[in-house]
Amino acid sequence: MALNFLTMDLDTVTVHVGKADTSVDITVYRDILSAVSPYFRSAFEGPFVEATDRSISLTDVTEQTFRMFLQWTQTQNNQRPSGATFPKHEILIRRSTAKSADINAMSPTELHPPRNTTLALDEAGDRNLSISNKDLVRLYFKNPEWVEGYRLSLLSFLRLYAFADKYNVPQLRDDVLTAMVSQSMSWNGWPDLEQGVIELAYAMLPSSSKFIRFFVLSTAYVWLSQDGNCSATKLRILRELNEDFAFDVMVVQNQRLQHKRLPDRMPSRFEGAVPNACILHEHLVQDAEHCRKRVRDQPYIFTGLIEMCAQDASTTAKESEEE
Ligand SMILES: [Zn+2]
Incomplete structure (x- = not known):
């Protein structure tokens, strides 16, 4: 499942994290989400509104949890991310x-x-x-x-x-x-x-x-x-x-x-x-x-x-x- 950042499509998507009134918008490379999760893959690559809007709402996830997940995705690139x-x-x-x-x-x-x-x-x-x-x-x-x-x-x-x-x-x-x-x-x-x-x-x-x-x-x-x-x-x-x-x-x-x-x-x-x-x-x-x-x-x-x-x-x- 190694992510190859060189050949990666650099399209970004916006993830609204948290409950509607206090949600935080986080911009993420779409391919990072698609590489690790069939859920996100079908949301962004299928005929769904998320794919057209290039955004998705995760109301039941805290910002902290989502950021921890993103940090983890960096370790999936077979190498420690620089920095x-x-x-x-x-x-x-x-x-x-x-x-x-x-x-x-x-x-x-x-x-x-x-x-x-x-x-x-x-x-x-x-x-x-x-x-x-x-x-x-x-x-x-x-x-x-x-x-x-x-x-x-x-x-x-x-x-x-x-x-x-x-x-x-x-x-x-x-x-x-x-x-x-x-x-x-x-x-x-x-x-x-x-x-x-x-x-x-x-x-x-x-x-x-x-x-x-x-x-x-x-x-x-x-x-x-x-x-x-x-x-x-x-x-x-x-x-x-x-x-x-x-x-x-x-x-x-x-x-x-x-x-x-x-x-x-x-x-x-x-x-x-x-x-x-x-x-x-x-x-x-x-x-x-x-x-x-x-x-x-x-x-x-x-x-x-x-x-x-x-x-x-x-x-x-x-x-x-x-x-
Ligand atoms: Zn095992």
């Missing part, structure tokens, strides 16, 4: 003792690169992190400000994924999940039962969506298995959250329990069930083999997404503080 800076691999393992909610404020001097550099960003394996799990829990996972920043970044991933679902950008759907799995691998922590994120995901996406699948697996393998077994209380919480979600989590849980007695049992740890992000991919644009090569060779695509969502989260956190 754009993408975070290095190390951003994923930034760890700081600062108690700031601002994920981006973490000091680069705190970087601890993984010793095992043969792992792709989204691959499970021993990263030899120099911070202990105990410190990780104390400094981050039990820090309400960090937890809020993390939750906001998941919401940002969700908005981007929902855009890719509604406007049919299959590669972006796979890439968002790679970024989320990479982020989790680097933190050695999987989403807890993020109720707000899960509720919104069901409101915005079909229940069969791979984004929801990520939370189903994470809830079954991590949340449900914490402190021993799944209790009646936990089951009740799940069912109150969403019946479909509770059902899917229980299916995974039952499969794990049944397979335990068989030689080819299901993995007991999340990292075994999701050795890399491909288990969550649709592979509609890149097949599995090319996908693995892409994740390995072009990590900036995914670190770019993580960076954008972290940035979006810290902006949102600041805005809500000022209000």
Whole structure:
């Protein structure tokens, strides 16, 4: 799906982003939209009013989400776009003792690169992190400000994924999940039962969506298995959250329990069930083999997404503080 900017048609279109009274007009090369999305391709190249008007309204998309999408399209050109800076691999393992909610404020001097550099960003394996799990829990996972920043970044991933679902950008759907799995691998922590994120995901996406699948697996393998077994209380919480979600989590849980007695049992740890992000991919644009090569060779695509969502989260956190 590489975009060739040399042979590209430089026709532009106007995208009205946001609700009618507050919408923002953004001018975009038509071919950029058409290359990544069959939805935009048919809108601008078919016999529709959008093609004649050379404009389209996306009332259910925020300006921030659309700009993140445009920034992502630049990374699809097989090369880093000139002038754009993408975070290095190390951003994923930034760890700081600062108690700031601002994920981006973490000091680069705190970087601890993984010793095992043969792992792709989204691959499970021993990263030899120099911070202990105990410190990780104390400094981050039990820090309400960090937890809020993390939750906001998941919401940002969700908005981007929902855009890719509604406007049919299959590669972006796979890439968002790679970024989320990479982020989790680097933190050695999987989403807890993020109720707000899960509720919104069901409101915005079909229940069969791979984004929801990520939370189903994470809830079954991590949340449900914490402190021993799944209790009646936990089951009740799940069912109150969403019946479909509770059902899917229980299916995974039952499969794990049944397979335990068989030689080819299901993995007991999340990292075994999701050795890399491909288990969550649709592979509609890149097949599995090319996908693995892409994740390995072009990590900036995914670190770019993580960076954008972290940035979006810290902006949102600041805005809500000022209000
Ligand atoms: Zn894949």
